[in-house]
Amino acid sequence: MIIQFLVSMLACLSFAILFCAPRNQCIYCALTGAAGWLSYLLLEPAAGAVAASLLATFLLTILSRIFAAARKNPVTLYLVIGIFPLVPGAGIYYTSYYFIMNDMTRFAVKGMETFKIAGAIALGIIFALAIPQSLFHIFQRAHK
Amino acid sequence: MSVNIENFSHSDTKEILTLAVEVGDTLLRNGGEIYRVEDTILHILNAYGIEHCDVYVLSNGIFASANEDREDGCSIVRHVPLGGVHLGKIAAINQLSREIVANKCTLTDAWERLNACKALPPTKTWIRSIFCGIGCACFAYIFGGTLIDAISALFLGMLLECMLLYMSKRKSSKFITNIIGSAFVTAGSLLLLNLGFPVMQDKIVIGDIMPLVPGIALTTSIRDLFNGDYLSGAIHLMDALLTAMCIAVGVGTVIILYRYIPGGVILQ
Incomplete structure (x- = not known):
């Protein structure tokens, strides 16, 4: 589990650099991503992939809003990088793979799941964005 | 002042x-x-x-x-x-x-x-390609690959980023870039498999398509929709969906072609 955390952090760190995030913020982007991935891993066995994606995205968005308030940077910076481990890249691959292999049953299952995960990520972000900004001002003052 | x-x-x-x-x-x-x-x-x-x-x-x-x-x-x-x-x-x-x-x-x-x-410069080319490789390798690993998969993904990812940079310099269309990029990593992973490396071909591909996957377009689109900018949200969503489709097409084409190569290892 610790290895997973560290590796996902390294993955997000690399992508933060790839998308030209400011040097001093890269580590926070990485932390956001790793936290999201870890909570997904912990929740997935109990709640299933879709609910786990929703909750993990929710937590990750809150975390990126905290960082954004504390470090006075746009939320996008942390959110965009942090979301990468949760984006259903594997789903896209398997869906197209089953489609080509003419395995329609598994194609439908995988396709629906990918679609649901994308929806869950959307809902997770939306719920976390709906929390009023005033709550996050605490972190802003604490950091000054 | x-x-x-x-x-x-x-x-x-x-x-x-x-x-x-x-x-x-x-x-x-x-x-x-x-x-x-x-x-x-x-x-x-x-x-x-x-x-x-x-x-x-x-x-x-x-x-x-x-x-x-x-x-x-x-x-x-x-x-x-x-x-x-x-x-x-x-x-x-x-x-x-x-x-x-x-x-x-x-x-x-x-x-x-x-x-x-x-005038803030983009990250240097060689740094980009190294970190793209590392990122791909890490993703291949956390999505269930082994160490060998991660190492293969590292090299394929570095080559992929070089190719993407070259294509963006040539101003190729985004669709072509995505199709060729994903076809390239699929072909690369199949090549490794055929050379006899004990790799899980699907994990390598999943790790290596991560730089192409429309995570940013999806996130931006959701945020735009949430703020009530439906038109812009729809534009970004369309972008995300088309990119995902291009990736699927790229991966798919190579797998189909692979089946016609005599002596190919049969995928599971």
Whole structure:
């Protein structure tokens, strides 16, 4: 589990650099991503992939809003990088793979799941964005 | 230093509006969401004392007007092509607009700072390709691959990023870039499999398509939709869906072709 955390952090760190995030913020982007991935891993066995994606995205968005308030940077910076481990890249691959292999049953299952995960990520972000900004001002003052 | 708002004459309206739109343009071009762009432009205009203004921003365009009912009224229409993401520029512009709003920046200063923001260089090519490789390897690993898969993904990822950079220099269409990119990593992983390496071909591909996967477009689209910018949200969503389809096409084509190669190892 610790290895997973560290590796996902390294993955997000690399992508933060790839998308030209400011040097001093890269580590926070990485932390956001790793936290999201870890909570997904912990929740997935109990709640299933879709609910786990929703909750993990929710937590990750809150975390990126905290960082954004504390470090006075746009939320996008942390959110965009942090979301990468949760984006259903594997789903896209398997869906197209089953489609080509003419395995329609598994194609439908995988396709629906990918679609649901994308929806869950959307809902997770939306719920976390709906929390009023005033709550996050605490972190802003604490950091000054 | 504080800016005295009364000092601005009517002829400055045009320049202030140009500055504000230019800031918005930079923000939008580098992946800022619509709400932030609109908000920034309005705040800058207000900070320089323009109260009568209207801004309408789409994913690929900015429309802004200031002081329409007066003699110095002017407006700007900008086309902003959908482009890459440079988070450093977004953060820098964010800082700049904060200072403008706090009236810490004169107009000339603001122009200078803006040009400095726009000139922020993208990460160097070799750094990019190394980190793309590392990122792909890590993703291949956390999605269930073994160490060998991760190492293969590392090299394929580095080659992929070099190819993507070359293609973006040649200004190839985004669709072609995505199709060829994903076809390339699939072909590479199948080659490794056929050379007899004990790799899980699917994990390598999943890790290596991560730089292509439309995570950013999806996130931006959700944020735009959430803020009520349905049109822009739909544009980004379309972008995300088409990108995903291109990846599927690229991966799929190679797998189909592979089945016609005699002696190919049969995939599970």
